Amino acid sequence: MHNATHNAIPVIAIDGPSASGKGTIAELVATELGFHYLDSGALYRIVALAAKQQNIAWDDALAVAECAKNLVIEFKNSQIFLNGADISEAIRTEEMGKGASRVAVHAAVREVLVDLQHNFCKAPGLVADGRDMGTVIFPNAPLKVFLTAATEVRAQRRYQQLINKKQADNDTQSSYADILQDLQERDARDQGRTSAPLIKAKDAILLETDHLGISQAVDYVLQNFQLKNCK
Ligand code: DC
Numbered sequence: 001m002h003n004a005t006h007n008a009i010p011v012i013a014i015d016g017p018s019a020s021g022k023g024t025i026a027e028l029v030a031t032e033l034g035f036h037y038l039d040s041g042a043l044y045r046i047v048a049l050a051a052k053q054q055n056i057a058w059d060d061a062l063a064v065a066e067c068a069k070n071l072v073i074e075f076k077n078s079q080i081f082l083n084g085a086d087i088s089e090a091i092r093t094e095e096m097g098k099g100a101s102r103v104a105v106h107a108a109v110r111e112v113l114v115d116l117q118h119n120f121c122k123a124p125g126l127v128a129d130g131r132d133m134g135t136v137i138f139p140n141a142p143l144k145v146f147l148t149a150a151t152e153v154r155a156q157r158r159y160q161q162l163i164n165k166k167q168a169d170n171d172t173q174s175s176y177a178d179i180l181q182d183l184q185e186r187d188a189r190d191q192g193r194t195s196a197p198l199i200k201a202k203d204a205i206l207l208e209t210d211h212l213g214i215s216q217a218v219d220y221v222l223q224n225f226q227l228k229n230c231k
């Protein structure tokens with residue numbers, strides 16, 4: 001559980017659906033405040049990648065959970081290592097995004113990742129992004145933001161990202177329509193699962209980014225954090 005030691009350390013929980021911009025915004029807020037940053041989605045992506053490498057089906061809850069228990073994960077600056085190998089790029093594909101969403105439905109898998117996520121909560125503070133940061137992992141976070149945008153806007157952003165990255169794998173062949181459909185499926189799975197579904201925490205601020213630039217969204221989060229801190 002999110003214990004008393006953690007409560008003394010400020011946490012900004014940023015949740016929302018895929019491609020809502022929460023990763024970029026969370027990272028910038030963390031840099032601005034000098035806080036640590038937790039990209040919880042990366043953990044589910046790592047589990048999906050490791051399962052695939054070990055020929056474990058993403059739907060096999062117990063086998064995936066067992067696999068997750070044995071992973072040695074290291075975050076060094078912006079690189080991520082799995083059992084010593086740099087997998088920073090390998091986890092960013094559409095395939096691993098889908099795999100992450102599939103392994104994330106299993107309560108047993110989520111349970112394995114709880115302590116790992118709590119360990120990110122260190123002084124002077126943490127910005128954590130994901131689906132259940134404000135509802136399950138850091139329920140006492142003084143500031144919770146639920147970031148979202150229309151599905152079409154998010155699909156367009158993801159499509160543009162893939163074009164910009166010119167990934168050398170199948171992703172470059174994905175059409176906008178494929179991306180849109182993938183996002184819809186992923187939203188439905190993330191929102192519809194029984195274990196820690198994607199939902200706005202009651203005390204979260206809703207931030208819709210359809211017509212909002214990144215720096216505006218960052219400023220909005222920072223302003224709200226200052227307001228909470230002054231209380
Ligand atoms: O944020 P992302 O796109 O990297 O996340 C990939 C998937 O991981 C997402 O579709 C659902 C899952 N996830 C989760 O269930 N809980 C989190 N806190 C973060 C991600």
